[in-house]
Amino acid sequence: MKSSSSEAVMPSSLSSRASASLADSSSQLAQTAHKPRRNDMAWRWLFRAGVSILVLWVLVPIALLMLNSVSTPEQITGWPKTLTPALSFETLDFFWHYQGVISALGNSLLAAVFTMVIAIVLGAPAGYALARFVFPGMNAYRMIIILSRAFPMPLLALPLAVIFIQVGIDDSILGLAMVHATLALPFAVLITSSLFMGIPVELEEAAWLMGCNRWQAFRRVVLPLAAPGITASAVFAFVISWNEVFASAILTVENRTLTAFLVQSLSESPAEIKYAGGLILVVPALLFLFAIRKYLFSMWGISNR
Amino acid sequence: MRKMPTALALLALLGTTSALADITFFSTQARPLEEAQQMREIALAPYAEAINYMPQETGTFLSRLEAEKTSPDGALDLLGGLHGELGSLTPSILTPLNDLQGSLADTGISKQYMTLGKLGGDQQRYIPWMQATYIMAANRKALPYLPEGADLNALSYDELLAWGRNMQEATGSPKLGFPAGRKGLIHRFLEGYLYPSFTHSVVREFRSDDAVAMWQKFREIWAVTNPRSTAYGFMQEPLLNGEVWVAFDHTARLKDAFNKQPDQYVAFPAPAGPSGRGYMPVVAGLAVPANATNPDASRRLIRYLMTPEAQIRTLRATNFFPVVEAELPDDLPASIRMSGKAVAAQSSADDAVLSLLPSGLGQQSGLFNKIYRDAFVQIVLRDADIEETLDILAPRLQTLINTSGAGCWLPDPPSDGPCPVK
Known part of the structure; x- marks a missing residue:
């Protein structure tokens, strides 16, 4: 066979x-x-x-x-x-000349990329730990991670804004990305932990036997196998940040993201503006997905081209 | 992977290029994108200083202000909002603007509006900025079905009902429409039009026999109303696509239909009931947050916005009419000309019943609207018993009025202490 x-x-x-x-x-x-x-x-x-x-x-x-x-x-x-x-x-031309769209687009991309980075840098090690080690309080930890999604954003945004103003990261893209990363982290941790569970520990052990230290074994053996899955959870983080409206609308004033900038006003605009605005909100996310599609496809076992 | 740092650097550059404007004007008005753009290009452009005009949804507007109140320097310089929105804030968030009263005294702002701006206290918390109201609009296709002898400018609710029936019989589908969707303003129709027209009251006669008769009439009208009304927010859309031929809404929410097809639509006053022709003007105000970094700059901008010239420019951008005395030019857009005539006919009608926005309710004003919406949902949509429903809601209405201590406002006669529900 x-x-x-x-x-x-x-x-x-x-x-x-x-x-x-x-x-x-x-x-x-x-x-x-x-x-x-x-x-x-x-x-x-x-x-x-x-x-x-x-x-x-x-x-x-x-x-x-x-x-x-x-x-x-x-x-x-x-x-x-x-x-x-x-x-x-x-109508598309109207958007192009609409004051602030370009800088809002930049803010959106920036916030999404920061979110992606924070979610992966913090989420992947947590996922690895959950997959490879047994430690006291592991199940509680898992629950707590999911719990952070249990509070609706409208509830969190107001106290967050108060604290952000006190700390001085109010109206900054980095501050916003931290909030978005909090929303994305549970998914990043859970996706990567199931990912690392799927990679046999024997592969790592074999690498150790051949003279790799822990980090090298992770980098040369586990990471290449996990890359597509990590990309997928990064995409998830990107999309979460891209789509989030409420926190962005309250936590930023001058530095609005595109969704916060447009979505509120769009729902009350005439139909043709809604369509054009919808397209403008969808296209950048589509382009991003298109650019990284091969990582996604290889995760699903489709040959990458 | 190697391109990542370059891309990041580029993004960082993009992120920092957004210019910091001098005055941040946070407003719940002129929210639709085109209006916001016109607000910037027509109304605010002539002003000497740079203004960052930021339209907001009510929820985020209020949350942002509540969040900022503890901060010594706020990010916002000027607030624009409806009477009800500004009234639902903690009053101390807004700087008293008593010093502006003097310079605005001879501009012709109505005293009633100035009093609304005190939000039930002694200090002038906001300056009345612009006004609008609700009217009716009809597709010309609907006019042949007007009941015999009915005058479009002096319609009654009975005639509206007959008109709706005629249209339904002729076309096979209900052609009346009300903005009863989530974003619709049906509660204003109930508070400012239906109740005053049938009971000459909003609060006192909430569960009177007249009110029961009113709800019965509205149920009949609803039977010939397009059931999709429960999804409508802005009536200009169903008017434009022909789902609805006759509609009630805020002038700013009919504007698109009037401007796109001025020859296809007519604007006319709201109908009259047994007690007269109830109508409600809407007032938006300008306020300055207590922690604004440069309150003098904010005051200067308010003074500019209150000049007749800026008020006309604001009218062009938002379809909200001036609150100061201003000569209207001849070249105004179709929507303003059409709705202007209907508004004038409505307020100057012999049987007009002026109904003011709920005042003095402060943070209870959202709940106040909810009681009227609840009554509508229960009685009209769910067919609940009218008297029973009103008996359940009346004590709640009384409780929230007592909590806020609001006295009666027009059309209810003044009261000593909180306005009583009979």
Whole structure:
């Protein structure tokens, strides 16, 4: 069998799923040799339909957003709708010249990157500790991490703002990133801990035997295997920071993030402005995801290109 | 991976380029993006100093102010908000502006508005800034269905009901609309229009027989109202896409429809009930936080905003009318011309009943609105028994009025002590 030979070179975290899918396909192959093809065809169509629905689920709203943001206001409120917009860039142009959008975009990116860095620098070691060591109070620690998500932001923002003003990090991107990192940390810790659990400790032990110290073994063996997962939790942190509105709106005055800057006003603006603003909020996050897609894909066992 | 530091440096550079403006103007008004832009470009641009105009949602506006009150130097220089929003703050957050009273005395600001600015105390906590009100708007397609003999400028609630029925019968779908969504201002319709029109009161007659009759009438009107009304925030949208032909809303929330298709819509006064034509003006005010770093600069900006010229510019940007005496120019946008006429017809009607914003309620004003919204939800949407519902809500209304110690305001006759609910 082909699968057994490929399993040997594959890291074990990925191998179980990969071998399962290979086994699937080989059993399918075996089936097609004996049974009539109709059943097989039906499954294939079901699979295709399912995939199409999932893909459309994601793409249709984005497509609508794009179409409507280059339509004229008359087209948006008018009926029947067309799929060929008039290509009017008036509303998008309005945003480009809207005072403060550019600096808010910069603030948003900066806050998201800081959040990402803080969440990973603090979250990955915590995840490693949870995965590799047994220590007293471990379960309580796990609970406490999740507990930090139990308080709604509107409740936290006011006391936080008071403290931030006293400490002097009010209205700063770094201060905001610290709040966002608090929101992102539970996910970072939990994702990385399950990630490190999936990497056999024997691999590390083998590295120690070959003369690595703890840090070297981590850096050369564990980290490359964990990189995709760490990236995924970093993306999560990025998206959490990017989408967060309430804390940003209260903790900053001059240095607003894009979401805090736009979302509040958008909900009360005419439809064409809503569409264009929505597009502007979505596109940077999409571009970011696109740029790091190969790390994400390799985590799911899809070959990276 | 190697590109990371460069990207970070670039981002850091981007983050620091946002310029620090001299005066931070924090406001809950002119929030929609286009209005905010016009506020900056039309209303504030001629001012000599740089202003950072920042529109805010009410929740974050209040939270930010509460957070800053302990700080010796605040980040905010000037506040713009509705009477109810400024009134729900701890009064000591706002600097007394009594010294401005003198210089504004001959500008023609109504005394009632100045009194509202004291928020029930002795000090002038805010200066009335601009005003608006609620009116009706109709698509011209709806006009043929007006009941016979009805005058658009002197409509009654009975005629509105008949009109709604006619439209529903003719088109097959209900074409009346009210802003009863989460962001809608239906509570103002109840407090300032329906109650005064049927009971000549807001608080005292809350559960009177007249009020019961009023709710019955509104239930009938609701039966020919578009059920999507419970999702509407700004009526300009359902008007523009044709879901609704006849709607009630704030002038600033109808403006888009009037401006985009001025020939398609008409503006007219709200209907009248047995007690007259209730209407409620809305007042926004300017205030200075007690910890503003440069209160003189804030006062200078207030003086500028109160000049007739700046008030006309603000009108163009926000659709809120001047509170000072100012000559309106001829070249105003369609929405202002149309709603201006309807507003004038409404306030000068023979049967007009002036209804003021709830005053003296302070931090209870949110709860006050909730009682009216609750009554609406229970009676109209959930079909609860009218008298029973009002009997449950009346003691709550009394409790919150007693807590704040607010005396009666128009259209209720003045009271000694807290306004009584009969």
